[in-house]
Amino acid sequence: MQFSSIPGKREVKDHLITEIRSGRLPHLHLFHGREGSGELLMALAFAQYLMCENRGEEDSCGTCGSCVKVQTLAHPDLHLSFPVIKEKTAFSSDHMAEWREAVLENPFLTNTDWMRVLKAENKQGIISSDECRKIIRDLTLKSFENEHKVLVLWLPEYFSRGGQTGNTLLKFLEEPTPNTHIILVTNAMDQLLATIISRAQIVQIPDFEDEEISSYLSTVGEVSPDRAKEAAFLADGNMNKAIKLSSDQEVSPAQQFERWMSLCKSSKNQPLMDFSDELAGLGRERLKDFLIQCIGILREFNALHYVPEHRMRIPGELTDFRRKFASFIDHECVAEMYENLNDAAYHIGQYANARIELFQLSLALRRSLQKQNHRKKQGVAS
Numbered sequence: 001m002q003f004s005s006i007p008g009k010r011e012v013k014d015h016l017i018t019e020i021r022s023g024r025l026p027h028l029h030l031f032h033g034r035e036g037s038g039e040l041l042m043a044l045a046f047a048q049y050l051m052c053e054n055r056g057e058e059d060s061c062g063t064c065g066s067c068v069k070v071q072t073l074a075h076p077d078l079h080l081s082f083p084v085i086k087e088k089t090a091f092s093s094d095h096m097a098e099w100r101e102a103v104l105e106n107p108f109l110t111n112t113d114w115m116r117v118l119k120a121e122n123k124q125g126i127i128s129s130d131e132c133r134k135i136i137r138d139l140t141l142k143s144f145e146n147e148h149k150v151l152v153l154w155l156p157e158y159f160s161r162g163g164q165t166g167n168t169l170l171k172f173l174e175e176p177t178p179n180t181h182i183i184l185v186t187n188a189m190d191q192l193l194a195t196i197i198s199r200a201q202i203v204q205i206p207d208f209e210d211e212e213i214s215s216y217l218s219t220v221g222e223v224s225p226d227r228a229k230e231a232a233f234l235a236d237g238n239m240n241k242a243i244k245l246s247s248d249q250e251v252s253p254a255q256q257f258e259r260w261m262s263l264c265k266s267s268k269n270q271p272l273m274d275f276s277d278e279l280a281g282l283g284r285e286r287l288k289d290f291l292i293q294c295i296g297i298l299r300e301f302n303a304l305h306y307v308p309e310h311r312m313r314i315p316g317e318l319t320d321f322r323r324k325f326a327s328f329i330d331h332e333c334v335a336e337m338y339e340n341l342n343d344a345a346y347h348i349g350q351y352a353n354a355r356i357e358l359f360q361l362s363l364a365l366r367r368s369l370q371k372q373n374h375r376k377k378q379g380v381a382s
Helices: 010-022 039-051 065-071 092-105 111-117 129-140 165-174 194-199 210-219 225-235 239-247 253-265 270-280 284-306 320-328 331-349 354-381
Strands: 028-032 078-081 149-154 180-186 201-204
Touching: 010 039, 010 201, 028 039, 028 194, 039 065, 039 149, 039 180, 078 092, 078 129, 092 111, 129 149, 129 165, 165 194, 210 225, 210 239, 225 239, 225 253, 225 284, 239 284, 253 270, 253 284, 253 320, 253 354, 270 284, 270 354, 284 320, 284 331, 284 354, 320 354, 331 354
Parallel strands: 028 180, 028 201, 078 149, 149 180
Antiparallel strands: none
């Protein structure tokens, strides 16, 4: 995991490199970023640079024995901890092979992805007190090969709920053994103990820019430029989401949205029912993502309504449908549609029947468009 494998974020990389090269390195870092921001990959790249036997000015060498082992997540002095499902045991080491494979396949891995790998169903992952005690035992041993021992603890917000798991690590976080460096990687800093946050050097990992995502998808994922641009727009800075959007949808979300709005503007119910059944087939998580993406698409149409020269971030031509739809809707209509889409995404996330929820949503969107049409007619009449 080299810094060069992460698009952009030059300021963060330079800050971390300067810390190491200056010799004034805090023993505890807290990397905080939204899901898909590359926060885990940045932590691993930082660990690799720290342990590299032949550091460059801007990156690890990538070829020394230490780098080769870190890149496969198999260095004996790189300790890894992450949420697991507590059954008979609750140790990360019991699932290390699966985690290595998952991260190497997708370094922008999210907890939801990881829980799917573990076949967690409705169970929630935890980092247990037993895991914390094992971390302390392992890190008090001498290093095997490297001058440094590094712990990358992914998602400390999953310390056992309602217990004192985080407190188990507190003293060790404050005074670890010599040459031990701890990197906590979180998506939810507000869920951590204040005493942990106060002990850490916080590194904020920003979201990816659209251009960084589209360039990455085009070069690494071999995605067409138009699909890469659309995935970047819809992902809203989340590289993990962009990768999925660019690879698993035959019809783009923007095209689906335009088709949906055309059906909502008609007075026939059966096509809406058929479309609702079709969308329900996406599955709960993908369907929630699609509804959230529709909000982003609607926001672009709304911007075009008020600023005709607005350059839409949705790739593709400003088609006749897009132009007419943008000129048709107003703020009141958009606000109603936002609310309905948000509510539907929430209800589906709470295991509502997707087909029924989608059909009700379609009828609500139709009513919003009908009221908008009525306001337009009144405006013309007056």
